[in-house]
Amino acid sequence: MLDTISGFDRIGEENAFAVLARAGELAADGKDVINLGIGQPDFPTPENIVEAAVKALRDG
Numbered sequence: 217m218l219d220t221i222s223g224f225d226r227i228g229e230e231n232a233f234a235v236l237a238r239a240g241e242l243a244a245d246g247k248d249v250i251n252l253g254i255g256q257p258d259f260p261t262p263e264n265i266v267e268a269a270v271k272a273l274r275d276g
Contacts, residue, residue, distance in 0.1 A: 230254075232253060232254050236253050236254055237256075239251050239253065
């Protein structure tokens with residue numbers, strides 16, 4: 217089971233960078249951190265998602 221931050225669902229955008237910085241600190245200290253925050257994924261967008269986005273844009 218994953219340990220989560222109490223009240224995580226109440227974190228607003230304005231706090232996202234603070235959470236990201238703290239996650240970086242924990243990772244630098246050797247803690248196992250799963251980053252579900254801001255940033256770019258390290259994998260390409262799956263083709264079915266690309267196709268669905270294109271279809272949604274074309275269909276209005």
